[in-house]
Amino acid sequence: MTTANESAQFTIKSIVDGVRSSKFSATEVAAVYLDRTRKFASRLNCNLHLDDIAALSEAKAADQRIKAAGSGNLPLAGVPVLVKDNICVKGSKTTCGSRILENYVATYDATVIQRLREAGAFVIGKVNMDEFAMGSSNENSAFGPVRNPWNEEYVPGGSSGGSAAAVAARLAPVALGSDTGGSIRQPASFCGIVGLKPTYGTVSRYGLVAFGSSLDQIGPMTTTVEDAALMLDVLAGADSHDSTSVKHPDGGFAKALLADKHGFSGMTIGIPEEFFDSGLDPEVAACLEQAIAVVQKAGAKTKRVRLPNISYSVAAYYVIATAEASANLARFDGIRYGYRSAEKNLSLKEVYRKSRSEGFGREVKQRIMLGTFVLSSGYYDAFYSKANKVRELISRDFAAAFDSGCDLLLTPTSPTPPFKLGEKLSDPLAMYLSDICTIGVNLADLPGISIPCGRTKSGLPVGMQLIAPKFNEKKLLIGANAYERATEWHKASPNL
């Protein structure tokens, strides 16, 4: 069997190839990654509770499935997948990074988990996250912050910080994340990996604990664009359990990448002016300037475009997402499952209030209150109604930019490089504004991908975001793959 160091260079593709040529089994792959996890996971605090025994039994079940179906028929044969802890895996704790679900065990598998297993993959662990996906640094987890493997004094980003840190540290070739305002793309950028948020409706949300139901999407976090395409092939699809899911008009994303001969040649890439103003960190600006030069050299035309209402995207998001969250989190009341306050002689209302107040963290309570306020009598029109109208204007701005002749848009993923643990905790707005480059993509239901495009002088990763029109993941992945082929950023991993 290959060594732990060799496994650090594994991709989904190389694992599938290895299993198909009988070089190794899923169980052997699991053993190598679990060994690596034991060495590094607790330092980074990225992994949560799926234990070795459960992981190995998942791997054995994958080997049986592979034997029965034939590895050639299973597109993800033998691939271990880490799963963000807001995605239900039956029989496994699903905590959402929260005290209120600390001991909650999922009673069903999310659709994405079923699809992954049917494709020959297996769940190797659950990973840490900002509580209920509310955060941009993975400092809001009830189980402690996650550390960036590139420099452990820095945040990995959030809310899928555990997913990003674990993949960057090569504890698995892929992790599932969820993205409501940037929670796949921003941590991917901070950890130097690939993070894909599909078009809203592409991937079933059944089994994803809801935060903002009109914004949430599950997506893959990988070390290569091809791996993200292989995952999307399996994850995408309409699901009768999720009425917002649709049949994607395309398929065969990985095949399209292999077949593509043109890359950026013939494409026009829009550069939205608003993302490149004086608010952009100079080191990020320098990396993006080089990235744009690479894209131009690879054959793309670039043109400046405008998204006139994009500056309102963070404000609109923090009205809409918190409003939806306040409704979605009303179910956590200490009655049917989850944390209940141990205080005695409480009335029913007090059970609800004490359980929720003791079980939820500060940021979650803040967003629930904000969401409750903007939906409340007298404020609904001024805030919630207005925010939805602004959302529509932002969607139309993106549509106009694409209609002006752009195949893709190119932006920074984050206006800053990774920041230090604790740096942005005291100012609520400072943290919210780190999502300024990603939020509009969720508001407009578009697909977006972050790919590594540079490093700061101190060696921290910087990511670039590509955005496509709705259901144009093929073009998005072709563009991202073309950039990756022209550069070497994706080949590096942190020195743990």
Add this chain to the structure above:
Amino acid sequence: MSKIKVDRELVRKVADLAQLSLSEQEIGMYEDRLSKVLSYVEQLDQVHESLGNDWRPDTSRGGPGAVLPERADKVVESLPVEEAMRQAPARIGSAFQVPRIIE
């Protein structure tokens, strides 16, 4: 600061609606934090939109002709009662136990 007067009374009222119970220290903390965030989101006031009174997020976002998908009205298996009750913090038989609400 926010045009809306975010004071302790407002924080208490919103916490009440949200079924949260806050300490006096927390009320002070959220008074400050919510004031900053609301002050920021109030900029939505500045946006002039001409979507018209007929535009509604629940019906207009899907575009013209958008319909809510339906499925066949078939009886299917649901989560067994024992499975649903297994993680109840307090139960009596197949019922979730709650404090008395009727005297």
